[in-house]
Amino acid sequence: MTAAGDGTVGKALDVLDLVAAQERPVRFADLHRMSPLPKATLYRLAQTLVSQGMLVQNTENGTYSLGVRLVRLAHAAWRHASLAPIARRHLDILSQSSKLTVHLAQMEAGHVLYVDKRNLRESVQMFSEAGKVGPAYCTGVGKAMLAYMSVSQLDRTLRLQSFHRYTPKTVVDEAALRLQLERIRSRGFARDREEHEPGIICVAVPIFTANDRVLGAVSVSGTVIQTDFKTLEAQVPGLRQCADAIAEDAMHWDFPADHMAEFEGRQG
């Protein structure tokens, strides 16, 4: 599941991921049970990470959690490598014109990474929303990105999926998914018919680079009682305009880090 790590740092980062995956602080024994690494190795790695501020260790019970140093790094990462800073303006516009919940997402290690969100009703929830990950195969933004990947990229990404039936409507069959992607391509946008969360539907479009690679995706979503696909799809032109505006800004931006490169580099 976790990619074979290069060298010591790879293992160290795997440990970080392991801690991150946990919902609560973990004891050493728990880590040991989950990690393939031998006890002593794991122990020294954890110690190093604590000493580096990437993990924090509770002084009384010795449990590990992620360290706040990561928050500082992520602040920079968010500015450097995410579309969020350049997309901000455009998301605001889309949010106000559509009166719907707007999501901005990118692809990260086969998963959908939400980097920004707009919701007119509730006040924005900072990190609690940005940084969240979701499945690629059953979300609007995920499918929008998958649909426009190159064949090799798509294959590699699909290999990373572990299909899980979130709702009765979740598509857990790769062949069926590929069929969906084709329809998305011909249609120009992706739908999520309560495939990830019951009662939540959404419509999403991809964002492209100058050379037609997928950078990310934008979506508008709502609950089935508040809205329907007729309403959502009426927003597709607005979505497209928003995505294009982001793409345009991303071009003239000086930081057009190739967001797929990061993903390509990793060995599945």
Add this chain to the structure above:
Amino acid sequence: MTAAGDGTVGKALDVLDLVAAQERPVRFADLHRMSPLPKATLYRLAQTLVSQGMLVQNTENGTYSLGVRLVRLAHAAWRHASLAPIARRHLDILSQSSKLTVHLAQMEAGHVLYVDKRNLRESVQMFSEAGKVGPAYCTGVGKAMLAYMSVSQLDRTLRLQSFHRYTPKTVVDEAALRLQLERIRSRGFARDREEHEPGIICVAVPIFTANDRVLGAVSVSGTVIQTDFKTLEAQVPGLRQCADAIAEDAMHWDFPADHMAEFEGRQG
């Protein structure tokens, strides 16, 4: 400046910090110039980090930026190790009752790390605010935390400061600072008289753990044309109440990671 790193991972994380410190994507040669590491070592480290998704490399010009994997990790870090999730409710209350800008901060490697913010006027700015770092010796939240540290903690933290005169009113003398801290202790709250940003004043109080260690700090701030210290200090009881409420919740919370431990562990 950057702590001597333990082993390979320490060096790798230093590279991350180096990239994070830069405002824009860096070329390899730039990194090489800034890092003490030899060319080949640095090169392999950077490659590893890219392969791990911690850095992204622009495919056309080869420049490095921080990778979005960090954003995902930070999301978890923010939930695990920051006060933000448990403080949210209380910050909202303080923000609405005071009608002022509210900051929540913690100490990280000798610097102030802002983990949340409230501002009634502008909509919240997600990562662009949370994750920001600032100096400890000339901000309200920073001084509030410094004032209530243990002697050894304080010494260690002060050693990490690189005093810089941000404004004409910035105190850049350690002795003077220590005097200020004493006054803060007797007063119970800290002031920032335009010491960090011209025109910005603030009042801050520390947040304590059950055993009287400093967890973080809360502040209310404003511009000198909008507000004055009389107004700000009228909010001190509200601030205190907010801080205590956060501390109370942090106790009953299951994640009371010792946020100073992370800092203590690091060798200056």
Add this chain to the structure above:
DNA sequence: GCACGTTGTTCCAATATTTGAAACGACGTT
């Protein structure tokens, strides 16, 4: 067109570091 400085990348043997089975002391439980 040639020489030059720069940049990113690769080699390779010496070296230092990671490695991991095993042992250890400290608790808490039965």
Add this chain to the structure above:
DNA sequence: AACGTCGTTTCAAATATTGGAACAACGTGC
């Protein structure tokens, strides 16, 4: 007192990191 669990440390063998130096690939100026 015997046992399981937990976190921590030891030590020689194995391996990965190290970094000086050479390398191709540009781009620049002369």
